[in-house]
Amino acid sequence: MTRPTVKLRPEIVAQTAYRQGRPAAATDFKLSSNELPFPPLPAVVEAVAAADAYHRYPDATARRLREAIAERFDVSPDQVLIGSGSVALLYQAALAAAGPGDEIVYPWRSFEAYPGMVALTGATGVQVPLRDDGSLDLDAMADAITDRTRLVIVCTPNNPTGPVVGHGELEDFLDRVPDDVLVVIDEAYTEFVTDRRAADGSRLLAEHANVVVARTFSKAYGLAALRVGYLVGRAENIAALHPAGIPLSVTAQAEAAALAALGEVDEIGRRIAEITVRRDEIARALADQGWRLPVSQANFVWLPTGAHTGEAEQIFRDHGLVVRAFAGDGIRVSIGEDGAVGPILKSAAAILARFPELKHTKESVER
Ligand SMILES: Cc1ncc(COP(=O)(O)O)c(C=O)c1O
Incomplete structure (x- = not known):
């Protein structure tokens, strides 16, 4: 890391700057910053x-x-x-x-x-x-x-x-x-x-x-x-x-x-409802695939990909999705456009196929 040329507080210099979600290409779905997918009202x-x-x-x-x-x-x-x-x-x-x-x-x-x-x-x-x-x-x-x-x-x-x-x-x-x-x-x-x-x-x-x-x-x-x-x-x-x-x-x-x-109470409420319904559908479909997810009440879901996070993020990218990866821990996927649902589920299934140890069978959950 390059050092500053002036005397600054060492605890500030030691920090890494706030990391923003990756920018997305025009063809990607940007699901990395928990934004709404709708245009401004x-x-x-x-x-x-x-x-x-x-x-x-x-x-x-x-x-x-x-x-x-x-x-x-x-x-x-x-x-x-x-x-x-x-x-x-x-x-x-x-x-x-x-x-x-x-x-x-x-x-x-x-x-x-x-x-x-x-x-x-x-x-x-x-x-x-x-x-x-x-x-x-x-x-x-x-x-x-x-x-x-x-x-x-x-x-x-x-x-x-x-x-x-x-x-x-x-x-x-x-x-x-x-x-x-x-x-x-x-x-x-x-x-x-x-x-x-x-x-x-x-x-x-x-x-x-x-x-x-x-x-x-x-x-x-x-x-x-x-x-x-x-x-x-x-x-x-x-x-x-x-x-x-x-x-x-x-x-x-x-x-x-x-x-x-x-x-704009009505339209904002309609948009929120669209996102929460989509969130719950995605969460159910992921659970059916064998993911054990935290119960999300926000506009994102969390996949606990652990040590496989880097490779799992690449699988999302290969499906045209920009998500937020936390190295060694998991991946946060924002709930965005309807068109992103299919690629999310396909990516998640591909991750489980590649890393079967991430899959929770009914038995392993009960155990
Ligand atoms: C938990 C939490 N708090 C606060 C914020 C800050 O949001 P903003 O500064 O855009 O109001 C965020 C944004 O991602 C967040 O996730």
């Missing part, structure tokens, strides 16, 4: 075009969008913080909460941005392994909290494995977290959740002042390119996070797009 395109005062700074607090979101959650606008993607808000919360000598507890494997974010704060990351079924081990996460813990991240549904945290399970967990420790519930995929027992962090805000919920317009709302996300939490805590953010980073066009998307 006409109302969004119009709203962005109408926000044409490029020579003016945007409203730094995105007041109109905060008001619209507050109304949805039945909270006050000062309980909402808008950022340029929820990843920016996660960084903001982490920087506000933790520094050198502090600890940040988070599940692993989970969202790839977490380790780099922790490094930026200078705090120590405490990674808590997932359970065998790909779900968060909240008991172990509660056990990992110490006097030095300043932030706990709960990712539900968990990226890249897909399971959700149950509502009761989350309540029990929050009862074990000290009241003065910030808990960020990262709900980037919450709109795709169909399991009614799943936790909804926004319903816990009233009882738990230390909880902040992070959501995004990048996934179900299809605005990944525009970069808008939001936090909802207790007003005092939201206000205290402000100075850790970069001022004016949400553009007027992003705010206008998010507002327009919020107005």
Whole structure:
């Protein structure tokens, strides 16, 4: 690795930069970044075009969008913080909460941005392994909290494995977290959740002042390119996070797009339903092939390809699919176009044919 020519913080230099999903050729299906496969809604395109005062700074607090979101959650606008993607808000919360000598507890494997974010704060990351079924081990996460813990991240549904945290399970967990420790519930995929027992962090805000919920317009709302996300939490805590953010980073066009998307309730709901039905069909077909998958409630599925991940990724590529491979661990496949379903199932079957040890027969599951 080439070294910087100037003195920088060694813990930052030691990090690898955030790795984005591979770009796809025009003929490929891009199933590597959990994006929606649909084109932008006409109302969004119009709203962005109408926000044409490029020579003016945007409203730094995105007041109109905060008001619209507050109304949805039945909270006050000062309980909402808008950022340029929820990843920016996660960084903001982490920087506000933790520094050198502090600890940040988070599940692993989970969202790839977490380790780099922790490094930026200078705090120590405490990674808590997932359970065998790909779900968060909240008991172990509660056990990992110490006097030095300043932030706990709960990712539900968990990226890249897909399971959700149950509502009761989350309540029990929050009862074990000290009241003065910030808990960020990262709900980037919450709109795709169909399991009614799943936790909804926004319903816990009233009882738990230390909880902040992070959501995004990048996934179900299809605005990944525009970069808008939001936090909802207790007003005092939201206000205290402000100075850790970069001022004016949400553009007027992003705010206008998010507002327009919020107005398209029916069409957004139809799109989400199309994806969740497709997800469940794919998951069932993969299970029938002999895959043992975590139960995904997001817009992706996880194939535990272990040591064969590199070769399995190549098999997907040979079928025209760009997926996200995590070396030595597994492959995350986003739920995209209808036309991608056949190639996904063919690739998965080809992987099992090549590596029969990945196949779980009914007997091996019961054993
Ligand atoms: C779990 C999780 N949280 C947050 C994000 C960030 O999304 P954005 O910054 O686009 O809002 C992602 C994106 O992949 C994610 O998977």
